[in-house]
Amino acid sequence: MAKLSEHHGSKFIKLAFIGNSGTGKTGALVSLLKAGYNLRILDLDNGLDALREWAKVECPDKLVNVDYETRRDKYKASSGGIVLSGQPKAFTDSLKLFDKWSDESLPRQWGTDTILVVDSLSAYGKAAFEWAKGMNPGAKDPRQWFYAAQQAVEDTVAMLTGEEFETNVIIISHVTYDEWQDGTVKGSMSAVGKALGPKLAKYLNTLVLAEAQGSGTNVKRTIRTAPTTVIDLKTPGPGFEVTLPLSTGLADIFKKLKAA
Numbered sequence: 001m002a003k004l005s006e007h008h009g010s011k012f013i014k015l016a017f018i019g020n021s022g023t024g025k026t027g028a029l030v031s032l033l034k035a036g037y038n039l040r041i042l043d044l045d046n047g048l049d050a051l052r053e054w055a056k057v058e059c060p061d062k063l064v065n066v067d068y069e070t071r072r073d074k075y076k077a078s079s080g081g082i083v084l085s086g087q088p089k090a091f092t093d094s095l096k097l098f099d100k101w102s103d104e105s106l107p108r109q110w111g112t113d114t115i116l117v118v119d120s121l122s123a124y125g126k127a128a129f130e131w132a133k134g135m136n137p138g139a140k141d142p143r144q145w146f147y148a149a150q151q152a153v154e155d156t157v158a159m160l161t162g163e164e165f166e167t168n169v170i171i172i173s174h175v176t177y178d179e180w181q182d183g184t185v186k187g188s189m190s191a192v193g194k195a196l197g198p199k200l201a202k203y204l205n206t207l208v209l210a211e212a213q214g215s216g217t218n219v220k221r222t223i224r225t226a227p228t229t230v231i232d233l234k235t236p237g238p239g240f241e242v243t244l245p246l247s248t249g250l251a252d253i254f255k256k257l258k259a260a
Helices: 027-034 049-058 060-065 090-099 121-135 143-160 196-203 249-259
Strands: 014-019 038-043 066-070 075-078 081-084 111-119 167-173 175-179 185-189 206-213 220-224 243-245
Touching (some): 014 185, 014 196, 027 038, 027 049, 027 060, 027 249, 038 090, 060 066, 111 121, 121 143, 143 167, 143 196, 185 196, 206 249, 220 249, 243 249
Parallel strands (some): 014 167, 014 206, 038 066, 111 167
Antiparallel strands (some): 075 081, 175 185, 206 220, 220 243
């Protein structure tokens, strides 16, 4: 028998951070650096420039607290279009890193002061799809590739958010907008195909949205915690502000969840 007061939810945070391109998702991680967390980033988008530049301004002494591993499949131009250059490796290499990081440490044992960041789920889904094609190149029905990739991505999210994975996790994702049969448009995590994104949300207690309003020097970036008419956001309890400044929002969310 377990006591609810001892539930692991207040010890390890499992969070999905979604948003359109340009809303500042990766750069927002700087607030967690300032709050004293170590970041270990699986970089599948090759998009860490914003985090580096903000960290150089906000907390240059904390740059050494960020480790990253970049994994991307290579492509080349051909007469038939853009094709893989060699075998797809990004997905399987990522799985190896989830088990054992490049310094031989075990991500599932990193503890409360470290955050594993997957940046991004969208690119991870693409890598999984290329892996599925490579495993079964002669499939007569492409849906076999989609199904295998979807299962692989769902299994990964289930593992990273499980109780046995004793590390904080942030999964960064773009948003996919789909129109359903009843005519409604819903936004969800972008992974592989239409159906997977909504399913992945069940594995995470916290799902928040990066938003940007305005343009140029007048742009205002925030983190939204309350659901919209299009996207079903969620936090594990009351008392969260509807919007938080992007510059401090992730650290604010972690602080509140850790205190719960």
